[in-house]
Amino acid sequence: MASNPAYRSRRVETLTLIVCLVVSMALLALPEKQRIRTADLLGMVLTSPYHRTVAFCRDISRVSRENDELRAEIAALRLQQQSAVRFRRDRDELRRALGLIDSAPATLVPCEVERRRVSSHASLVRISSAAPADWRRYQPVITTDGLVGRIHTVTGPETAWVELITSPGMAVSCELERTRLPGILHARGGDFDLTLIGRDEDVRVGDRVISSDIAMVFGEGEGASGSLPRGLPVGVVSEVSSPPEQLFKSVRVEPAASFTSLDVVFVITGTGEWLVAEEPETQDAPSAEGAGP
């Protein structure tokens, strides 16, 4: 056997392969929780510094352009907010009169996706927030376009793993915005199927699909757990058919959010109603955690 690695004997090569394959299979055989912890640890050691550097360099190059765009968007949003505040105040007064006002409003926590380019095989992504957040399992995660997933594993006060709705084992309770028909959304390839829609129901291509506030349903024997705020955009109906041998329509849905280039996501924390308006006396005060769109 020569000292150069290129000329190792066949036995050494085969032994190396066997060791590598056994270690790989041992990693695959780990319980899910330990597997995620191990990946987290390996990621921190092997790739985290590199990904942070790349993300920092990209941020510097785009920050100026994005700043201009955001200034314009803030100006437009301020105008919209002024009228929204008036509507909210009226609505809250009516809700309060009916005893419906919620005391714990839901809020958005902005988070950065640590690996911006998500593999098509990925069903989990790691996110980090700028400040410690009140993470809970099953909290919904959205982008400005729509729903992308839910908190799967909390790994620290500022980091967590998010399970994407493209994950094969995940199902999301949804409804059609136009008709309020409920259905269950499953990932299939790059798109989604909306199931349990009766063959005689009114569904059209272009109908918007939003989240429903019925509990989310998950695979892997976990049962129903967690629920979504109603009204989060999920996708748009792209194809409808009624196969003669089936009781239900076949409805394909194109997702609202892009899963291949996740950048910034928002975790919905708090247990109250989605985006309940602040109390009238605090309406004009700036909020660190931000309000909804």
Added chain:
Amino acid sequence: MSRFLRTTLILAVLALAGNVLLAPLMAVGEIAPDFVLIALVILALGEGAFAGTLGGFALGLVSDTAIPNLLGLNAFCKALAGYLVGRSRSRLVIGLPLVEGSLVAATALGHDVLYLIGQSWLSEAAFFRPLFTVVVPSALYTGLVSVPLIRMADFLRLLRREE
């Protein structure tokens, strides 16, 4: 030893920079060249099955950190791919672009099919649709992109023609 370090360093840069900077620019939908696999093939062709296996395992482990629910699957597939390419290098005629491109395309196809089988088995993900819409076109794309990179590696004397 210095040659081995130089090869590893160049290929690590190719794999990381290629996958992070070039692959998103060259992607057509979900179909993108796999620079990590190209680097692995060059490493295995240049340094043999031992380095190919270890390099594949290490590169796979790095890729696996982004997909923790399948931790180990990439390492498994890439270690096997590195070993097989390393063992077959003495039977290959290096210098013919068609042979080199076909080798990389076949390795990418084998690797991705094995990965897809593992993924379908472990997480009940779809098999046939991604096989025909992503895996096969990506393997061909990777094979095509690999030709100039392998020629460049040969020019930099990263490939050996002994054995």
